[in-house]
Amino acid sequence: MMIRPAELAAIKAGTVDLAFRRWARPRVVVGTRMRTAVGVIEVTSVDPAGRITAEDARRAGAPSLTALEHALAARPDDPAWRIGLVYAGPDPREALRETVPDAAEIEVINARLARLDKASAYGAWTRATLDLIDLNPTVRAPDLAAMVGRETADFKKDVRKLKELGLTESLDIGYLLSPRGQAVVDAALPVPRDREPPPAGTRLPKIGAPATRALRNAGITTLEQVSVLTGDQLAALHGVGPMAIDRLREALAEAGLTLGG
Incomplete structure (x- = not known):
């Protein structure tokens, strides 16, 4: 379920708690949790839209009832659905990325990486991919994939597996190793890798x-x-x-x- 950045911010702020979509059948269910740029958004209800009011439009973040009806008119053959939404907190991967593992945790992570390598038809890829991202931060995914002779879609799918472990962070352009990922990489090196410090200041949000x-x-x-x-x-x-x-x-x-x- 796609939600525009302005609506995500409003859901987080609590000023928007509805969305309306035309779908042949619901694509989310009550309890669905979506990880977004502002954190986790949870679906609290999914019902046929019925009659939509101006108050509904306001709660959905639409500029007016007319504007909402115009947006829904794009797919008139599908039924309209009213989806309740609530901000459910930050993405747990954010905290995980900042958690530097101790030696015992690194052993557990290494075992997970070994299982990913073993299950891959491509062969061992986890260490090479962590190194590739570490040495080429903020480089476009297609360029990184080309460096190792891989298809971009498959490469990005594998990087998402590393992200689930809190080892990488996706940017609008390219990736970074998280502090957790850096610790895992450094543990396998004779000495920790010398990295450029991040820019001083507050990082830009995801803006495309x-x-x-x-x-x-x-x-x-x-x-x-x-x-x-x-x-x-x-x-x-x-x-x-x-x-x-x-x-x-x-x-x-x-x-x-x-x-x-």
Whole structure:
């Protein structure tokens, strides 16, 4: 179930608790938990939409009842569904990524990695992939896959398995090893790997690859750097659209910052 970034932020804030979709049959059930850019969103109800009111539209984050009805008119042959939603907390993988394992935990993780290698038709891949990401942070997945002669889709599927273990983090462009992943890699090396420290400041939120690339090309990698720009200056960067600017404004507000000007 796709939810737009602005709606995700509103669900987290508690100002949106409904969504309306046209589906031939429900694609979620009560209790479904979706990991999103803002954390875990839980489905609390799934019912035929019935009559939709202006209050329903407000609770769904639509600008008006007319706008919501227009959006639902795109698939008139499918029934409309009313989906209750609630913010259920941060993605547990976030905390896991920051948890540096001790020697006993590293042995357990190594055993998990060995099982993944053994189950793969591709052969042993976990260590090589961790090293590849560690040595090439924020590089596009297709480029990483090409470096090891793999199809991008299969490569990304395997990286998601490492992400479930808290070893990697997906960015809008490429990946990073988490502190947990770095500890696992370093434990297998004679000496810990020398890595560039992360940029000082608050990391940018996920705003899509085009916007991330535009900011990166401008040398902007933190919210503090964004805060010195005006909205017009942001919009002038090719690839930074209205949705990205809205998400940046939300992230700035959460960090106690605002756009300049």
